[in-house]
Amino acid sequence: MITESKGTVKVITGNAAAAWGARLSRPDVIAAYPITPQTTIVETLARWVDTGELKAHMIRVESEHSAMAAVMGASAAGARTYTATSSQGLLYMAEMISWAAGARTPIVMSVVDRALGPPWNIWSEHTDALMLRDSGWILFWAANNQEVLDSVIQAYKIAEHKEVILPAMVMHDGFILSHTTMPVEIPKQELVDEFLPPYDPPHYVMNPKVSPPITFGNIALPADYVKFRLSIEKAMKNAKKIIKKVAAEFKEFFGRWHGDLVSYYNTEGVDTIVIALGNVAEQVEATIDSSKELKKRAGVVKVRAFRPFPKEEIANIARKVSNIVVIDRDISFGWGGILAGEVRATLHEFRVDTPVYGKIMGIGGDEILPEHIEKSLNEILR
Amino acid sequence: MVITLLIEITWVGRGGQGAVTASRLFASAVYRENYWAQSIVFFGAERRGAPVYAYNRLSDKVIKFHHFVNSPDIAIFFDLELLKITKVLQNLKDGGSILLNYSGSLSSIKNIIPKKVKKIGIVDATGIAVELELTIAGLHVINTAMLGALSRILNLPSIDAIQYVIKNNWPGKIGEKNAIAATKAYNNIEITEL
Structure with a gap:
């Protein structure tokens, strides 16, 4: 059974666990558009922002495409960002998703797996996130609600690591986890703060200290483009090492092991x-x-x-x-x-x-x- | 490897009656008494009045299964029609139990209870809701009374744990009233071993 020394145990849904993972990671900016079965994640976060329990900017957007664009902009400006989506919402985001990886914005996103339509279906299938297999994002799948919470926290630490700097998705199954309750230990904020210090971006748009100034999203001719793409591949290889390191460190801090890769x-x-x-x-x-x-x-x-x-x-x-x-x-x-x-x-x-x-x-x-x-x-x- | 305790429950209510909430509160209540618990819900196109299913598993070990409960140890029906029109009773485990919201007597329904049922609990949860004036949008709130009755027929969790999760879920007067409904059902349920 769960020990309560490092946190409080609540019997919660996978979506509540994802929201807690995001909240404890102290994101600066959240932007999301509702879609079943993800909706309750951002509803929960919006409520916490409203009550002041979570000090973050919540940007209401008109679509998933805009949600990703908003968090990408915020991340490029040095903010820690979070969003969440499912299924068709994820595919609508796809253009921006690929851009987020190339722009090296370490966004963390929960994807609550849901089948693609038509026919209309709101239940779990992994094909949605797997369509983004080649987007340059780190892709995690969580097995239970505790792993959902813990993986969101781990994902920030991995994505923001200076040898990685890539966005990360954390997937959990629609309904099977998203709307099923089970006991989950919610770690103490102080412990998470110690495990996950604030994002320290190696480069970002608004930082006056970066000299010479850098530009984002410019055209790169083939010879330069290759270098950029190669750097993503290198970062992915580094991520293997960092995922293992972070999982081991997480175990030391919180006493839980869900595996590494x-x-x-x-x-x-x-x-x-x-x-x-x-x-x-x-x-x-x-x-x-x-x-x-x-x-x-x-x-x-x-x-x-x-x-x-x-x-x-x-x-x-x-x-x-x-x-x-x-x-x-x-x-x-x-x-x-x-x-x-x-x-x-x-x-x-x-x-x-x-x-x-x-x-x-x-x-x-x-x-x-x-x-x-x-x-x-x-x-x-x- | 040996599971020493695993109890599976199926709730059958109607859209708007709070079967889902009851299942979730049940999971929280048994966890308070050191059992591992899941509350699984089937979401589809819910309409008021249509049958709604929710499920619980509880164990003294972490549960890694994630599918719906197909053959429960105990089936809970929010009214007699639901017992007749759904297939839940058909899939009940041999030796399983039934908990039913019903104002009549066991003898008047005995002919529709299959032999495999070994225990039946009848509670007039609707009567309790009427008495306490527990209504939302014209519907009698019976889910908390059914929780109290479940605690008695299952011997698990204690009525104190049920009261705690109810009051915690609805702080203030509404929680108090619902906790009274749970206690009344706990005291008034008629349990018969068949």
């Missing part, structure tokens, strides 16, 4: 590993936990960071087992599961020939039941 469950002495994102992985862990037979055979690698992708971790564990099963709560039409594709490419790159079985489940909020997971695993294990 990945987390491992029951991976010793088994012949099969299931790989899945965030909450899907936790559902698989619970299923394995409830079956003696499965527990002898199968373990789980929960992918927390989808970008940067944990290639080495996945290749290393795949070498030790006979089967890899990837469960995707997403689909790339004409291809298949997106995570399964990344895993297969990784194993090829590292010359690991363990077979990879891809399963697509939970599309549009369709339930991923323990019996579905068991059936899939038994087909492979028999």
Whole structure:
């Protein structure tokens, strides 16, 4: 059970946990546009700004596109920023999302995963955020409400690290987490302040101390453009190291460990590993936990960071087992599961020939039941 | 690995009756007594009067399952029609319990209660709401009375914990009134072992 020494435990939704993560990180500027199932995050933050419990500027905008533009401008001016969205709202933001990465604005955004329409559907699916796979953002998936809160705080520390300076998204499943309550420890503000000092931007638009002055968003001819893009790739590689460092430091401060790029469950002495994102992985862990037979055979690698992708971790564990099963709560039409594709490419790159079985489940909020997971695993294990 | 305690609950109410709130308050109340708890809600196109489902899991260990409760240990119905028209009773676990808001007697409905039900609690939550004048927008507020009744039939959490979360959720007079409703239901529920 949770110890209360480092905070207060409340039984709250995933969206409340995201709002608490943002509040404790002391953002200067928040801009967001409502969309189900994200809405209650910004409603909560707006209420706190109104009561004065959160000292931040809340910018009301007419669209998600403007929300991202607003936080990008604020971030470029040296502010710590937060926004949140889902599904179609995220896609409407997409033009600005790509710009935020190129502009090296370390915005943190919660994305409450929701299927894309039509048909109209408000339930969970990871395809929305995965469409931004190549945008240059760090992408995290959280498995439970505690991890939602903790990952938002960690995301600031990683995104703002001087070797990274990239924006970060923290995903959690619509309804399954966003509107489900469970106990969550809300850490003490003083502890978070100590863990996450104010943003100290290495460069920003309004800083008179930066000399010579710098300009943003200018045209770069091909030879220069390559350098900018290469610097994002380098920052992503650095982020792998920083994610590990920050996760370890977080454990020291708050006593909780959700994994770094990945987390491992029951991976010793088994012949099969299931790989899945965030909450899907936790559902698989619970299923394995409830079956003696499965527990002898199968373990789980929960992918927390989808970008940067944990290639080495996945290749290393795949070498030790006979089967890899990837469960995707997403689909790339004409291809298949997106995570399964990344895993297969990784194993090829590292010359690991363990077979990879891809399963697509939970599309549009369709339930991923323990019996579905068991059936899939038994087909492979028999 | 062995789960020593896992109780699954399904709430069936009607849009506007507060089944969702009751499920959430229940999770907060059992956590106060050191149980891990989830409150899961199915959101769709809610309309006043249409059936609404909410779910709880509680355990003495952290719960990592995240799907809806499909076959509950206890099913809670905010009125008799909901017991008849939904499939919840069909999916109740063997040996499960029912909690029903109903002003009649058990003998008048016994023919519709399947054999697998081992315990039934009947409470006139609507009567309590009428007596206490607990109404919102013309609807009788019965969710807090049902919480009190649940505490009694489940033996968990204590009525004190239920009262605490109710008063904490609605500070002032409204909370007081709802806490009285919960206590009345706790005292008045008729529990029969079948």
